[in-house]
Amino acid sequence: MDAHVAGRVGSRLRDLREARRMSLSELARRSAVGKGTLSELEGGRRNPTLETLYALTTALGVPLSSVLHAAAPQLPAPLPEEISGQAVDAVLTERFEDPAAVTETYRIRIRAGSTQESAAHAPGTTEHIIVLTGHARVGPAHAPGPVVGPGAHASWPADVPHVYEAAEEDVEALLVVRHPRQ
Template sequence: MDGDLAARVGSRLRAQREARRISLSELARRSGVGKGTLSELESGRRNPTLETLYALTTALGVPLSGVLHAASPGHPDGSSAEVSGRAVDAVLTERFEDAAAVTETYRMRIRGGSTQESAAHTPGTTEHIIVLTGRARVGPAHAPALTVGPGAHASWPADVPHVYGAPEGDVEALLVVRHPH
């Protein structure tokens, strides 16, 4: 993530926190992210990882797009914000909001030989993946993961810890995340 994008994401993160009247210390406690790290993220002095942003947005009760969607200039919906984690790179391609839910679409890559466990999202959140290339292992962490190959899809509850893995090489996929209001 470049410095300008990190600053815009940090600004959105601060705005989401302040709108909920949550102190920096309280958000750090709820998310498990250090207060110093959170301060650096909000000021744009530190690049956030995908895991850190998910921890923070989940603690705030907002979808990831709540901090990404207005982060990219030149894109009215902010849809080109990219964020990376230990195993996954994701680009927000679309955000749709109606009275029932926020639905996000990501183009994602799961790096070969890696696995990422994601914490539970807000209650009622579901995820849906369509694999373009490779074979992904996805689903709730407490149950056997689903193996999904090219052209196939899977869905799972994302309000429990869940995994993304690529045991046989890189995976390219589309991920749809639906967060009910």
């Protein structure tokens, strides 16, 4: 992530935190992200990982895309930026809002031989995957579904810990995350 994008993401994190009248210490406590790390992220001096952004946005009660897209409708949408985690690389491709939910679409890559466990998202959040190439095992951490191959899809509740796993080859997929409005 380049410095400009890290600065934009950090600024959005700070704006969202302040809009909720939450201190830096409180957000650090709720997200289990160190206060120093959070300060560096908000200042644009540190590149966030996918896991860190999910922890922070979940603690703020907003979808991940809230820190990845333009803050105001009059601003141009940013170019897609890849956010990487322990095993998954993701690019936000679309964000759609309606009165019931915010729906995000990501192009993701699950790296071969890796597994990523994601923490629970807000209550009622669901995820849906369409595999383009490779074979993935996804779903709730306690009971992932069967392997999903090219052209197949799966969905699961994302308000519980859940996993993404690729065995022998990278998996390319589309991921749709639906966050009901609270």
